[in-house]
Amino acid sequence: MTDKEAVDGANNVLNVTFEEVDADGNVVEGGLKKDNSLLLSYFAEAVQKELNGKKAGDSFNIILADAFEDKELEFIASDLGLNKDNESDKKKTFKLDITKVSELEKRELNEEFFNQLFPDGNVKTEEDFRAAVKDQAFNYWASQSRNQIQDQIFHKLVENTTISFPEPFLRKWLITQNAQEQEGQPAKTEEQIDQEMPTFLNQLKWTLISEKIMRDQKIEVKQDELKAFAQAQLFSYMGGMMPNDTEQPWVNDYIDRMMKDRKYVEDAYNRIQSQKVFEWAETQIKPVAQQISAEDFSKMVNEHQHAHR
Numbered sequence: 001m002t003d004k005e006a007v008d009g010a011n012n013v014l015n016v017t018f019e020e021v022d023a024d025g026n027v028v029e030g031g032l033k034k035d036n037s038l039l040l041s042y043f044a045e046a047v048q049k050e051l052n053g054k055k056a057g058d059s060f061n062i063i064l065a066d067a068f069e070d071k072e073l074e075f076i077a078s079d080l081g082l083n084k085d086n087e088s089d090k091k092k093t094f095k096l097d098i099t100k101v102s103e104l105e106k107r108e109l110n111e112e113f114f115n116q117l118f119p120d121g122n123v124k125t126e127e128d129f130r131a132a133v134k135d136q137a138f139n140y141w142a143s144q145s146r147n148q149i150q151d152q153i154f155h156k157l158v159e160n161t162t163i164s165f166p167e168p169f170l171r172k173w174l175i176t177q178n179a180q181e182q183e184g185q186p187a188k189t190e191e192q193i194d195q196e197m198p199t200f201l202n203q204l205k206w207t208l209i210s211e212k213i214m215r216d217q218k219i220e221v222k223q224d225e226l227k228a229f230a231q232a233q234l235f236s237y238m239g240g241m242m243p244n245d246t247e248q249p250w251v252n253d254y255i256d257r258m259m260k261d262r263k264y265v266e267d268a269y270n271r272i273q274s275q276k277v278f279e280w281a282e283t284q285i286k287p288v289a290q291q292i293s294a295e296d297f298s299k300m301v302n303e304h305q306h307a308h309r
Contacts, residue, residue: 004101006055010048012040015100018080021093025061032080032094039104042072059097065090141294148301149287150278154206157281163205170204171197210277217280221272229268230258 004012016038020031040048047067050060068076074084082089107113114123123132171193178188188196213219234254258264292300 001102002105004103006053007040007051007101008053009103010039010041011104013102013104014038014040014051014096014098015102016096016098018094018096021061021095023093025093025095027095032082032092034080035099036076036079038076042076043067044069054098054101056098056100059095061093061095063091063093141297144297144301149282149285153278153281153285157209158202158205161205161209163208165201165204167197167201170200174200210273213277213280214273219273219276219280221269221276225272226265226268227255227259229272230255230264 001013007014014037015035017033017035019033020028022028040051043051044067047062054060064073064077064082070084073090077084077089082092084090109126109129111124114129115121117123117129118132123129174193174197175190178193231251234251258268
């Protein structure tokens, strides 16, 4: 970011204060007021032209729906605590005071920049950089694709495995558990519990299926795997940045503390167990590769999630 004297290009960033005003430009008592930082390109084209030459200290009035296209309007309205689909919210007028004009400059593609993004030091040229970014994109979509395979395995196993459950007893047990767990909070109604029963039974069925596969295939979750899970989770909190020395005392202290937390260990065990069951199940199928665009894939995933809610 570099300071600018005045607005002169799409890469300019405007630090502004939104202040709600009426149609005559008078400040609304108790109205919205919020600081924000916006790229000039976020504004509708006509507004961008009007802003050309504006400086810090200048102000201008906008109507939200007229000043921003739909995509930008959504996140700006949300940031202001408004609803872009609400007509009265969209028609609100704001005075924007410019407090600073800056320019967003692109970084030079050099080794210093590459080392910031990939600290392992293996990226030294633009060619290396493009390859590393491509690998990241590939690994992301490979992971999403694998999630879909595992999701289909889950539904195939659950929907095609018949297990008879004593539903009246389980329903009564859920009501009792709910009453015990909701101390100080409103308990769920019997109608809510009835609605949750199908999901509960599916999860119970999956637990029994998983445990049988674990027994039959002699799959185990070992202590070292639980510790490795805790360590990986710690580094994910740090943005994926792994220290050069993973045996540092503070790392081991964190892992030891987590290993004493029964709830955490149970959750970690269940996650590792599910992953191992899925990994075994994947060896029992022959998935058919299908070329699909990222947009169509995302649409398919969303439709599937809605269908199974």
